[in-house]
Amino acid sequence: MELKRRSQPSQPSSSSIQPIRSNSFPENGSPPKSTTTTTKEGGATTSTWVYILLLVIAVITVVTIPHPFHPTHHEPPSYQHVFYYGWLTALSTGMGVLPFLFLPQVPSFWIGVSNAVAAGMMLAASYSLFLEGYSHDDPHDTSTWSGLVRTILGAALGLLFILLTKNILDQYEDVKVGVLGGTDARKALLIFFVMTLHSFSEGVGIGVSFGGTHGSELGMFISASLAAHNVPEGLAIAVILLPRGVSTATALLWTISTSLPQPIMAVPAYMFVHEFVPVLPIGLGFAAGAMVWVAVAELLMEAIQDTNVWTTVMVAIPSCMGMLWLQAALDYETRS
Numbered sequence: 001m002e003l004k005r006r007s008q009p010s011q012p013s014s015s016s017i018q019p020i021r022s023n024s025f026p027e028n029g030s031p032p033k034s035t036t037t038t039t040k041e042g043g044a045t046t047s048t049w050v051y052i053l054l055l056v057i058a059v060i061t062v063v064t065i066p067h068p069f070h071p072t073h074h075e076p077p078s079y080q081h082v083f084y085y086g087w088l089t090a091l092s093t094g095m096g097v098l099p100f101l102f103l104p105q106v107p108s109f110w111i112g113v114s115n116a117v118a119a120g121m122m123l124a125a126s127y128s129l130f131l132e133g134y135s136h137d138d139p140h141d142t143s144t145w146s147g148l149v150r151t152i153l154g155a156a157l158g159l160l161f162i163l164l165t166k167n168i169l170d171q172y173e174d175v176k177v178g179v180l181g182g183t184d185a186r187k188a189l190l191i192f193f194v195m196t197l198h199s200f201s202e203g204v205g206i207g208v209s210f211g212g213t214h215g216s217e218l219g220m221f222i223s224a225s226l227a228a229h230n231v232p233e234g235l236a237i238a239v240i241l242l243p244r245g246v247s248t249a250t251a252l253l254w255t256i257s258t259s260l261p262q263p264i265m266a267v268p269a270y271m272f273v274h275e276f277v278p279v280l281p282i283g284l285g286f287a288a289g290a291m292v293w294v295a296v297a298e299l300l301m302e303a304i305q306d307t308n309v310w311t312t313v314m315v316a317i318p319s320c321m322g323m324l325w326l327q328a329a330l331d332y333e334t335r336s
Helices: 048-063 079-102 108-134 147-169 183-209 215-244 248-258 261-271 273-306 309-335
Strands: 038-041 044-047
Touching (some): 044 048, 048 079, 048 248, 079 215, 079 248, 079 261, 108 147, 108 183, 108 215, 108 273, 108 309, 147 183, 147 273, 183 215, 183 248, 183 273, 215 248, 215 309, 261 273
């Protein structure tokens, strides 16, 4: 990522103008080659580092497999089990990229449609996060504040955080994230920050669910539910990146990266379940508040610019309703 702070334009002085030297380039007259190795993938450029990091992820996936794969019945799960189930939920986010393997480059109108789809999904996810924080009820919860108060507090903090983040990013005239630059890069970073923050609370939820008398069974169910939830969230990220020229491999790395806090937070939450439970509603509200702002102020506004108000509304509403239905179906299957 490259940031370049905005600067005031100035007139060049005559003394600052230097003639072009004949030896600016090598003797063959061609400019020096870049030391960064890239490959072409469907018209998009992919850095070699992307493939290296994806290989690292694959190696971690194989090396950290617990034995036995499922925790032993009526026994506390190991730290390795907790980490690996959180790791699998993070990997499932990358499945949101799969539909775009079969799609060509997208015109600006369909970029607007994809923004409306992503906004609808994020609004639905925000509603679910807020509802989960509001209805939070856990025997380990020792806070004297209600779940509603903590969730509202978290939402206010999330909104404040995303506004401060946007203000910082707006101070730079040329933010670069891979092939993205300017407004697209700032929008991508905001989405990345919001989805990553959202994953912190989900990681805590995974770790907390593995604690308790029936922790092994409940933890596996919660992990499976979150893994299924992560697929459309990965899709929401993919519809932001891929239509703007980001390669499939790069988008895959981005989507998985936004969920990496899940396995990272799952283990300490499992180790210190009594300390993490009271702050969980704040984390859920924090992610919900930040996500609502990005969905409305960024994605929906750009969708209207690329299409029109009617198209944006008619796409965002079914997207939101579909996401809510999917989440409700997954919750029902988990509890049945």
